[in-house]
Amino acid sequence: MTVTGAPRTGVTLRLLDKADKEIVGLDRAVLGAFYKFQHDFRRNPNAGGLRLKQLEGHDRLWSARVNREWRALMIRLSGDDWLLVSVKHRSHVHKNLDRLNYGINHITGAIEYVDLQVVEESVLRRELAPPGAPAPEPAAAPAPEPTRPEPLEEPLFAAYTDEQLADLGVAEPLIPVVRKLTTDDELLGLAEYAPRHTGEVLLRLRDGVPYDKVMEQVTAPVAVTEREEHPGTDEWQAAVDRSSAVVITDDRSLQSILEEGDFGRWKVFLHPTQEKLVHRRYSGPARVGGGPGTGKTIVALHRVCHLVRELPPGHNKPVLLTTFNRNLAADLRARLVSLGGPDVLARVDIAHVDQLATRIVREADPGNTNRRIDDTAALREWRELLVEAGETRWSAEFLSDEWNQVILGQAVTSRSDYFAARRAGRGRRVSRAERAGIWQLAERFTQRLETKKLETHRQVAERAARLEMARRARIERKSEEREERGGLDNIHAEAGSGARLRYRYRHIVVDEAQDLSSAHWKMLRAMVPTGPDDIFLVGDTHQRIYDNQVTLGSLGVHIRGRSSRLTLSYRTTREILRDAMGILDDADYDDLDGGADTLAGYRSVLHGPAPLLRGARDWDEEMDHVVEQLRSWYDVPRESTAICVPTNDMVTQLADRLARCGITPTEITQDGPRSDQGVHIGTMYRFKGLEYRCLIIAGVSEGLVPRASVDAWKHADPSRHRRELHRARSLLFVAATRARDAVAITWHGEPSRFLAPLLASR
Numbered sequence: 215m216t217v218t219g220a221p222r223t224g225v226t227l228r229l230l231d232k233a234d235k236e237i238v239g240l241d242r243a244v245l246g247a248f249y250k251f252q253h254d255f256r257r258n259p260n261a262g263g264l265r266l267k268q269l270e271g272h273d274r275l276w277s278a279r280v281n282r283e284w285r286a287l288m289i290r291l292s293g294d295d296w297l298l299v300s301v302k303h304r305s306h307v308h309k310n311l312d313r314l315n316y317g318i319n320h321i322t323g324a325i326e327y328v329d330l331q332v333v334e335e336s337v338l339r340r341e342l343a344p345p346g347a348p349a350p351e352p353a354a355a356p357a358p359e360p361t362r363p364e365p366l367e368e369p370l371f372a373a374y375t376d377e378q379l380a381d382l383g384v385a386e387p388l389i390p391v392v393r394k395l396t397t398d399d400e401l402l403g404l405a406e407y408a409p410r411h412t413g414e415v416l417l418r419l420r421d422g423v424p425y426d427k428v429m430e431q432v433t434a435p436v437a438v439t440e441r442e443e444h445p446g447t448d449e450w451q452a453a454v455d456r457s458s459a460v461v462i463t464d465d466r467s468l469q470s471i472l473e474e475g476d477f478g479r480w481k482v483f484l485h486p487t488q489e490k491l492v493h494r495r496y497s498g499p500a501r502v503g504g505g506p507g508t509g510k511t512i513v514a515l516h517r518v519c520h521l522v523r524e525l526p527p528g529h530n531k532p533v534l535l536t537t538f539n540r541n542l543a544a545d546l547r548a549r550l551v552s553l554g555g556p557d558v559l560a561r562v563d564i565a566h567v568d569q570l571a572t573r574i575v576r577e578a579d580p581g582n583t584n585r586r587i588d589d590t591a592a593l594r595e596w597r598e599l600l601v602e603a604g605e606t607r608w609s610a611e612f613l614s615d616e617w618n619q620v621i622l623g624q625a626v627t628s629r630s631d632y633f634a635a636r637r638a639g640r641g642r643r644v645s646r647a648e649r650a651g652i653w654q655l656a657e658r659f660t661q662r663l664e665t666k667k668l669e670t671h672r673q674v675a676e677r678a679a680r681l682e683m684a685r686r687a688r689i690e691r692k693s694e695e696r697e698e699r700g701g702l703d704n705i706h707a708e709a710g711s712g713a714r715l716r717y718r719y720r721h722i723v724v725d726e727a728q729d730l731s732s733a734h735w736k737m738l739r740a741m742v743p744t745g746p747d748d749i750f751l752v753g754d755t756h757q758r759i760y761d762n763q764v765t766l767g768s769l770g771v772h773i774r775g776r777s778s779r780l781t782l783s784y785r786t787t788r789e790i791l792r793d794a795m796g797i798l799d800d801a802d803y804d805d806l807d808g809g810a811d812t813l814a815g816y817r818s819v820l821h822g823p824a825p826l827l828r829g830a831r832d833w834d835e836e837m838d839h840v841v842e843q844l845r846s847w848y849d850v851p852r853e854s855t856a857i858c859v860p861t862n863d864m865v866t867q868l869a870d871r872l873a874r875c876g877i878t879p880t881e882i883t884q885d886g887p888r889s890d891q892g893v894h895i896g897t898m899y900r901f902k903g904l905e906y907r908c909l910i911i912a913g914v915s916e917g918l919v920p921r922a923s924v925d926a927w928k929h930a931d932p933s934r935h936r937r938e939l940h941r942a943r944s945l946l947f948v949a950a951t952r953a954r955d956a957v958a959i960t961w962h963g964e965p966s967r968f969l970a971p972l973l974a975s976r
């Protein structure tokens with residue numbers, strides 16, 4: 215349960231997950247009346263105009279008047295604590311009351327509400343109600359248009375007994391309906407109405423996942439354990455804490471639901487597994503993994519709000535929320551304001567890791583005016599240096615990697631240290647004489663950058679890490695001295711500056727953790743004292759698109775025993791997810807700490823068309839296909855549509871073609887999309903963390919995805935070849951999982967090797 219604020223009168227009105235869908239479907243006048251109703255009810259439920267009364271034959275179900283025609287149905291949890299489960303037309307409230315079912319699911323321990331009348335009529339489209347029953351609900355949540363089942367079809371769940379279904383946590387009143395399901399349309403219709411856990415279980419079984427796996431992956435994570443039962447507390451009160459329900463206050467929560475519809479749901483209805491991760495107290499650094507769209511960022515944002523609420527009052531910003539780049543940091547800021555409002559924002563520093571590193575380095579050296587360059591620009595510098603030096607023994611790529619991963623990566627500062635440095639995972643062996651040569655070139659490279667007043671992001675990150683680690687050592691020393699002197703406060707003042715020396719943050723929350731480098735982690739580790747709730751990180755190594763493989767334990771970030779995984783995708787449909795997983799193949803992925811990670815149990819309850827695969831003769835024809843595809847999505851707002859391509863040139867060419875066809879293109883730059891309007895176009899790297907309704911991935915041809923040059927490593931450096939292929943695969947995986955509703959993948963010439971499993975499945 216998410217609590218977004220306390221009511222003022224002692225009356226608590228909560229809203230059960232899915233009841234909101236019914237409310238959003240009401241017409242505007244009724245919605246207005248509902249808004250007023252919830253306000254009046256919280257002030258005084260017994261006010262005459264509300265006509266609060268218990269429903270006959272139901273010990274906890276009550277109705278109250280929303281307006282002349284509409285009634286709110288509520289479960290009374292205890293004295294003044296109410297749970298709103300439905301808003302119904304008054305003609306439906308007093309008839310067939312035995313069709314209303316509510317109770318506590320004995321497996322999940324959550325409160326569930328089911329209106330069998332609505333389910334049977336809308337899902338099965340069968341006349342199951344007794345004669346004289348009211349006509350179908352005028353304002354029930356919109357049901358998908360199911361097709362009439364073939365009369366003799368085998369029921370979908372015939373292989374399972376009622377008891378087996380109940381043991382998985384399927385809502386018991388729905389089991390007779392589940393037995394009657396014969397088509398996928400009916401099943402998807404039921405999943406729309408049913409308590410969420412029931413939908414998850416049934417769809418997973420229908421996907422062919424074995425019973426035991428469903429038990430392990432879907433039911434076990436949310437099952438009540440004996441330890442969780444609260445003896446002494448009312449069982450309904452305990453159950454509401456395990457339910458997806460939100461306390462209605464006058465503030466954002468209701469507004470998010472009523473005005474933003476499905477788009478606002480992430481702010482209020484967390485999945486029980488998300489909820490647990492947000493509110494838990496961790497004894498040290500904790501990590502949350504999970505496939506794309508499982509709500510890792512959402513959990514990180516709720517976690518930030520939770521940490522802020524636990525802070526003592528103050529005006530500083532003791533919580534750091536950080537991520538990989540500027541674009542993502544801007545997105546986090548916007549989402550955090552929308553979730554927590556200005557009060558939360560006032561206590562949180564939001565900055566991407568390179569921005570933090572720059573701050574630290576500038577603080578230590580305010581006169582530094584060097585220009586920052588990225589890895590590609592640094593590689594160009596390496597190439598030029600090699601040409602100028604007439605050096606042919608090593609390629610620029612090899613030296614650049616050696617410099618980044620071994621010299622900077624291990625903070626190697628002297629020739630003798632370099633002779634002793636570990637080169638694990640670097641593939642090619644180098645002799646002592648070769649190391650001497652490489653070291654000389656590395657020194658020339660550093661001097662070259664200094665002369666040109668250039669600095670790479672990695673250099674800055676390394677420098678920042680060293681500065682922060684030194685600062686941390688000073689803090690620890692001072693605090694030891696202070697203890698020895700019996701707590702004299704002024705010892706804490708930093709020598710010379712007079713400034714007080716303290717840790718920069720109390721809590722750090724990291725998004726997109728899989729792409730941070732060792733230097734970033736060292737810097738972050740040094741910024742926060744070691745202790746409970748110090749670092750909370752979310753990320754997915756299947757989406758790692760920069761070559762930053764780390765073992766967190768060796769960097770002082772000990773997540774062992776505090777690692778969890780989310781498995782339900784809220785973004786991607788089952789059809790998109792299946793193809794995206796096909797792209798990943800069976801490559802190995804790490805867990806950021808030297809172990810292996812998997813996407814076992816990764817699933818979705820959303821449903822849509824299968825991704826479209828289409829080849830063309832050449833790039834010109836492929837661009838025509840892209841335009842055609844965009845035109846077929848005429849009813850989707852252009853800014854909810856995007857195209858990603860492998861190269862910058864293709865971005866320019868495609869943008870040009872779209873503009874000539876009357877479709878506004880908007881390029882996604884390093885700082886995000888140039889404008890809010892038009893179809894977004896960018897290279898695959900730019901799509902990290904973004905989300906669209908419809909997406910085209912174009913140019914997925916052999917030679918482009920992966921780049922042809924990658925295969926040059928096959929014999930020269932097999933380990934690098936493997937890494938490059940891994941990264942290219944992840945890049946396509948990230949791209950394919952950005953769409954909510956529809957994906958089209960196009961290519962020209964030969965399709966990318968990564969598409970082989972998808973093409974074979976068609």
Ligand SMILES: Nc1ncnc2c1ncn2[C@@H]1O[C@H](COP(=O)(O)OP(=O)(O)OP(=O)(O)O)[C@@H](O)[C@H]1O
Nearest residue numbers: 479480483484485506507508509510511512784785
């Ligand atoms: N409990 C929830 N209720 C409704 N929507 C949710 C919930 N959790 C997440 N979502 C929605 O799912 C989508 C994906 O969430 P989010 O961006 O947090 O996923 P992620 O795991 O960080 O994805 P990625 O790894 O691809 O960046 C968003 O649109 C978010 O609003």
